[in-house]
Structures are given as structure tokens and as C-alpha cells.
Amino acid sequence: MFNAKGLIEACHLLIVDDSLDELRLLKTLLDAHHFRLSVAFDGLQGYQRAQTLRPDLILMDVRMPKVDGFAACRLLKADPKTHNIPVVFLSAANAPEERLTGLSIGGVDYVTKPFLAEEVLARVRIHLRLAGRPERTGDMATVADAALDPDEVLLQAGIELIRRRLGEPLTVDEIATRLGSYEKKLSALFRQRTGLTVFAFLREERLRTARQWLAETDTGVQDIAEQLGFQNAGNFATAFRERFGLTPTAYRKSVRAGHPIED
Known part of the structure; x- marks a missing residue:
């Protein structure tokens, strides 16, 4: 994830948002800084892709059809395979109680839309460095990879x-x-x-x-x-x-x- 100077190198981000315009905006911003990107269009698809792809960080909208961002975050944090992935909420849902909910259920940050590109980039970099997850080895890998069935999650x-x-x-x-x-x-x-x-x-x-x-x-x-x-x-x-x-x-x-x- 980091080179010898501590700089972020090609980290994998998962963007979960049902707005094509927002996805294009984020993709343009993050592509320019050489992040690897995956996308999902609702919370359930985001959770499922996080299970498979194990991204380094997730940018999560809140108000989405089917399964919203809060529900997806609750599932992510209940699953041993995904509970350590940082979730940054990026949403127009900006009421104080919504921001508090996002942080209380496990989100590491909450950025409101419309956002400043420089702020999003800065927060992504901060939380990637804070996460700094080492490669899993031995028993830790077994625990982290222990799959719960969907009903147990x-x-x-x-x-x-x-x-x-x-x-x-x-x-x-x-x-x-x-x-x-x-x-x-x-x-x-x-x-x-x-x-x-x-x-x-x-x-x-x-x-x-x-x-x-x-x-x-x-x-x-x-x-x-x-x-x-x-x-x-x-x-x-x-x-x-x-x-x-x-x-x-x-x-x-x-x-x-x-x-x-x-x-």
C-alpha cells in the first residue's frame, strides 16, 4: 500500500453510490491520483463486492435504493472479512443525527455533499495511512478470513x-x-x-x-x-x-x- 517514503501507491477504493454523476466525478478525481477503483450502485452490492474484493477503503453514499449506506455499513462491520475496512460516508444526508449515526455504526469519517475534491482526497489519504493494514499471516489470516454465512452476518x-x-x-x-x-x-x-x-x-x-x-x-x-x-x-x-x-x-x-x- 505504501512505498519506502510512506506514500500511497495504487490503493484499491470501492465507491458505493447510485448517482452516475457522482460516480463520474469521484472516478475522475481518484483516477488522476492513480487509485484502483471499483464501484457498486447500492448498499447490498457494495457489501457483496467488499467481501470479494477486500478494498483498502470504501466511499459510501447513504441514501440509496434497496439497501442504504447505513445498513451496508452495519453488515460490513458484522462480517469478520470486512469489519476492518475503513468506511468514509460521502453523502448529501447532512443532518447532525445522520452524521452521528454514520460514525456510531463504524464509519471513520463523514463528508457532506456537495464536497470539495481536495477535501475528499485529503480524507482518503489520511484514513488509508491510519488503516495501514499489514499483510495477514498465520492465525490472524484464518480469523480474518473466517466466513460467516449471510444469515449469521x-x-x-x-x-x-x-x-x-x-x-x-x-x-x-x-x-x-x-x-x-x-x-x-x-x-x-x-x-x-x-x-x-x-x-x-x-x-x-x-x-x-x-x-x-x-x-x-x-x-x-x-x-x-x-x-x-x-x-x-x-x-x-x-x-x-x-x-x-x-x-x-x-x-x-x-x-x-x-x-x-x-x-
């Missing part, structure tokens, strides 16, 4: 999304959409591989997280209930007691006394 991406959004009132359809999938498939996948429905898995993660916070922090029961998406402290206390046999307050006291309950 989708499941892991779903689990990660749920864990990051425990406090949000998510529906199964919303979760599936954020993964570029659909409700029926995601529901069946969770039942088959976790033995739980999506909602049951979400509830279990909320309660396990609540138990950890009760044991390790001084956060109030009301605040824990609100932050983890329960309607109120009463509903939280009821759910916690049904799952663990103690109210949240009683559990915290048992931990402080050195008698934590076992799962």
Missing part, C-alpha cells in the same frame, strides 16, 4: 444494532429496515438462532444491561428505566423481578452486601 448486525439502541422504541420492521432486510426474515432468523423473538431478545438485553448498571453504578432506578426504554420505573421493576426474582432495589442491596444473584 445479518443476525450479528441485528444484535449489535439492538445493543446500541436499547433505549429506543424500535419495532421489528424498523430494525429490519436498518439492516436492509425485512421483518419476516429477521424474525425467523432470531427464533432459529437465539431461540427468542426479536422483542424477547431486546427485552433480555435491556434487563441484563439493567442488572449490570445496578451492580456497577449508582444510577437511580428511574433513570435506568428511562435510559433502557421501559415505560416507567414500575414496569421496569416488574420485569426485573420476573426475570431475576428480586426488585431492582433489592438486587442492588444484595450486590452491595456481597450476595449477587446468579443468572
Whole structure:
């Protein structure tokens, strides 16, 4: 990737964008600097090509048909073959919450359109140098190349999304959409591989997280209930007691006394 002076040499970039005009603009810019380029026209195609081509960096649009850039990034980060590839979002979706979403799900940068060519080039070079991935050898290669089947990648991406959004009132359809999938498939996948429905898995993660916070922090029961998406402290206390046999307050006291309950 780099020569003896640390200069980038013919790195392979994957551009994922459904706009032909944007693709032409980026191709002209990056061709002039001798990058090797591949393209994809939606998030799913981008994810699939990243699996096969293993580019050094991905430039990813957000608003695309079929599977958007956020869904594609979630899949990329859930797959051992692609999770280390830097993803730079390059999008007209420039609301603060969209930029924060892009960075929180694993993007290394977020550039808004219309962009300055010099800025894109500078950020590409920065993240290629930061990535600086050495050639994989031995056991590391085995781990990095360990292929998960597509359903397992989708499941892991779903689990990660749920864990990051425990406090949000998510529906199964919303979760599936954020993964570029659909409700029926995601529901069946969770039942088959976790033995739980999506909602049951979400509830279990909320309660396990609540138990950890009760044991390790001084956060109030009301605040824990609100932050983890329960309607109120009463509903939280009821759910916690049904799952663990103690109210949240009683559990915290048992931990402080050195008698934590076992799962």
C-alpha cells in the first residue's frame, strides 16, 4: 500500500453510490491520483463486492435504493472479512443525527455533499495511512478470513444494532429496515438462532444491561428505566423481578452486601 517514503501507491477504493454523476466525478478525481477503483450502485452490492474484493477503503453514499449506506455499513462491520475496512460516508444526508449515526455504526469519517475534491482526497489519504493494514499471516489470516454465512452476518448486525439502541422504541420492521432486510426474515432468523423473538431478545438485553448498571453504578432506578426504554420505573421493576426474582432495589442491596444473584 505504501512505498519506502510512506506514500500511497495504487490503493484499491470501492465507491458505493447510485448517482452516475457522482460516480463520474469521484472516478475522475481518484483516477488522476492513480487509485484502483471499483464501484457498486447500492448498499447490498457494495457489501457483496467488499467481501470479494477486500478494498483498502470504501466511499459510501447513504441514501440509496434497496439497501442504504447505513445498513451496508452495519453488515460490513458484522462480517469478520470486512469489519476492518475503513468506511468514509460521502453523502448529501447532512443532518447532525445522520452524521452521528454514520460514525456510531463504524464509519471513520463523514463528508457532506456537495464536497470539495481536495477535501475528499485529503480524507482518503489520511484514513488509508491510519488503516495501514499489514499483510495477514498465520492465525490472524484464518480469523480474518473466517466466513460467516449471510444469515449469521445479518443476525450479528441485528444484535449489535439492538445493543446500541436499547433505549429506543424500535419495532421489528424498523430494525429490519436498518439492516436492509425485512421483518419476516429477521424474525425467523432470531427464533432459529437465539431461540427468542426479536422483542424477547431486546427485552433480555435491556434487563441484563439493567442488572449490570445496578451492580456497577449508582444510577437511580428511574433513570435506568428511562435510559433502557421501559415505560416507567414500575414496569421496569416488574420485569426485573420476573426475570431475576428480586426488585431492582433489592438486587442492588444484595450486590452491595456481597450476595449477587446468579443468572
